[in-house]
Amino acid sequence: MLRPEKMEMIRVTGLHRDIDRVLDLLHRSGCVELRRVGEDVLEKFEMGKPLDIFSKVSEQLVRLRGIESVLKPREVEPREKLELDEMFREAESLGIDDEVREIQLELENIRERERELLKMSEVVEELSVLGIDFSVLEVESVDSIAGMMVESEFSQFIDALGRITTRFDYLSAVKKKKTVIFLIVFDKKLGDHVHKLLEEYSHSILDIPPIKGSPSRVKAEIERELAELDERKKQIDARVEALSDKYFAKVATLREMFEIEAEKAEAPMKFAREEHIFMMTGWIPSKKRRWAEEKLNEITNGRILVEKIETDELPPTLLNNPRPIKSMEFLVGFFSWPKSNEWDPTILVAITFPIFYGMMLGDIGYALATLGVAVLLIKKFGEKYPSLRYLGEALVITSAVTVIFGIIYGEFFGHEIGHPLFERLHRVDDLLVITILVGVFHVSFGLLLGIINTWNHKEYEHMLSKIGWLLILYGGIILVYQFLGGGSLTEPTLSNIVGFALVGAGLVLELKTEGPMSIMEVPSLASFVLSYTRILGVGLVSFILAFVLNTQLSNALATGSPKLIALVFLIFIVGHLVNFLLGIFEPFLQGIRLHYVEFFSKFYEGNGILFSPFKHISKYVKYGEKGS
Amino acid sequence: MVGELTDWGMIAVGAGISMAGGCIGTGMAQGAIGAAGLGVVIEKPEKIGLVLFFMVIPETLLIFGFVMSLILLLRIFG
Secondary structure (H helix, E strand, O other): OOOOOOEEEEEEEEEHHHHHHHHHHHHHHOOOEEEOOOHHHHOOOEEOOOOOOHHHHHHHHHHHHHHHHHOOOOOOOOEEOOOHHHHHHHHHOOOOHHHHHHHHHHHHHHHHHHHHHHHHHHHHHHHHHHOOOHHHHOOOOEEEEEEEEEHHHHHHHHHHHHHHOOOEEEEEEEEHHHEEEEEEEEEHHHHHHHHHHHOOOOEEEEOOOOOOOOHHHHHHHHHHHHHHHHHHHHHHHHHHHHHHHHHHHHHHHHHHHHHHHHHHHHHHHHOEEOOOEEEEEEEEEHHHHHHHHHHHHHHOOOOEEEEEEOOOOOOOEOOOOOHHHHOOHHHHHHHOOOOOOOOOOHHHHHHHHHHHHHHHHOOHHHHHHHHHHHHHHHHHHOOOOHHHHHHHHHHHHHHHHHHHHHHHHOEEOOEEOOOOOOOOOOOHHHHHHHHHHHHHHHHHHHHHHHHHHHHHOOOHHHHHHHHHHHHHHHHHHHHHHHHHOOOOOOOOOHHHHHHHHHHHHHHHHHHHHHOHHHHHHHHHHHHHHHHHHHHHHHHHHHHHHHHHHHHHHHHHHHHOOHHHHHHHHHHHHHHHHHHHHHHHHHHHHHHHHHHHHHHHHHOOOOOOOEOOOOOOOOOOEEOOOOOO | OOOOOOHHHHHHHHHHHHHHHHHHHHHHHHHHHHHHHHHHHHHOHHHHHHHHHHHHOOHHHHHHHHHHHHHHHOOOOO
């Protein structure tokens, strides 16, 4: 739990005739992350190529994806994966390609025509201010242009055109923002001149619709055709629905089966090959190696060699947390995944994060409301969006801890209830000390983990530096405690001597290991610890806001004025809703920040890359390891 | 009528200034970091955790202001 899974790099060498079975076993079990074979291997071997079946599989895959994109999704009962020849047989016997293509084409044509008609309708709407019948424009010897232009430019354009010819006429109407809608009719022979002149002025052209009649008639014609298209779409939709009922499940499952086969068939591109043998490398969890070796020997009748190889490359990270803690992994990943050779802080975050959250929110009412949101996230969206399920699960844990703190503080939606063990509004000074102590514990625990980490990595200088910070921290605490208690720091008491000795030893270690500039960092150590007082601050803000809302409602009720009560009640509801949302958001953000900034900075490197196994995440097909 | 500024009043004003100073400082720093951070998140959404990390660092100033105002209001140093 505290460390990611131990990984080993393996090299598997086998015969080409066994490659299908090897790939199938590894793909089903998902225990290996395939890596491209090293350059040293490629000096003696050729680079691998996809399996021969790959092109046929991809062809089917493209075809099935095309069909599926037209069909409408249906509930699919997952089914067992078929053998390759059965898959091809079933795929080829579908026999709906022509119909799907026809539907696709027809839909495309309808959409294209709809776009044209809608554009035409917009133009007719614009030109309707000119009040002309479009059929008058259909005279062979004249041409016409309709468009929009700025009013002042339009008059200049007409003047300029008048200087060229008199064989033209125009209609115009001012639209909003001093834009003119115009229609010019001119002798066809002058077309080039008019167009050339028009280019000198900024304008936009409106395509005159090829429909005869007045604008209202044209609009009616357009609407009639649109309704016709709509009817055709409905008919096609009915055909698609019928096809989907009958074929979606088959197409979707087959598509997924071909995806699985395509993944397997292209995997050998990372392998090395010779005439008769192939060689692959990959990362495998240490605990799985023996199992994989035995299985591979079993399916190939011993015609395979599995070797563990030494490498300087850092393995990918495979986290190893049990179920309830797993839901907190995203909090670590949100920052950065751990490297495979360092601490996995998930379990530590899973313990301290809910405590910080609970200490901040600490209200039974808000905790139960948060629990409701969490359950909703899991039930409604959990299946579709795993990240929301994890968030929901994390909120369940945090709200459970918040209920405990709510009982300790005796708070229910800002009301003080029962006989609280700790009334935080009245014991701010005590809570200040408690939060600082929480900070001391958390920061020193981080430093301790850092010391162990650096020891494991044989980075002894960094280890001494972290020990130095720990000494300064505890020496400083002794001296601050002495000072706040009214004691003198100049007298040679035991606490003063121990305090100064610890701080002095810590400073010497810092100077030796990190240099003189490290002294500048001493105040930041204090800021790390004081940062935990935000637990007090955020908690008080939430409580006081709720308290003020409750008091205002009580005061309003005392006045007996219905209008005032209604108004204050509205403010009360909105206020509590806002406070509730802040109550989820703020403790979450501030709680995780305390981990990222104050805690992780003491020991955590991150930037790890997660283990990405060679496997398929099935949706519609029952496909998994056999006998793992 | 203007009342006399008592010791308690001076303490309350001091606590307010302390809190306001922390807030303004944090706001100025977070404004700049947030603007740059958003640019990063648009380019690389997976970096949001790291951006958040940098974004929240200046809150230390606010915490100093908060602690100082608590020290004043609770009269920790008498």
